[in-house]
Amino acid sequence: MNITLKRQLSSSVDPKGVIIAFSIIALWTTSLLLLLHLQVDYSNPFLYLGILVQMHLYTGLFITAHDAMHGVVSGNKN
Incomplete structure (x- = not known):
C-alpha cells in the first residue's frame, strides 16, 4: 500500500465512535463524582435515580471498552 493511499484512508476515518466513547466516559466520571458527594438519605429519590443512571452508564462504559x-x-486500526 503506498503512502498516499494510506494517508487518505487514515484521514477519512469517521470520529463518531471515538466521540461517543469519550462522551460516555465523561458522563460516567461526572455521575460518579456527583454521586460520591451526595448525602446518603434513603428517602431522597435523587439517590435512586443517580444509582439507575450510574448503572446504565457503567454498562455503556463496559460495552464501549x-x-x-x-x-x-x-476505524483506524493502526
Missing part, C-alpha cells in the same frame, strides 16, 4: 478491544469504536 469491549467494542474498542475488537476495533469497532474507531
Whole structure:
C-alpha cells in the first residue's frame, strides 16, 4: 500500500465512535463524582435515580471498552 493511499484512508476515518466513547466516559466520571458527594438519605429519590443512571452508564462504559478491544469504536486500526 503506498503512502498516499494510506494517508487518505487514515484521514477519512469517521470520529463518531471515538466521540461517543469519550462522551460516555465523561458522563460516567461526572455521575460518579456527583454521586460520591451526595448525602446518603434513603428517602431522597435523587439517590435512586443517580444509582439507575450510574448503572446504565457503567454498562455503556463496559460495552464501549469491549467494542474498542475488537476495533469497532474507531476505524483506524493502526
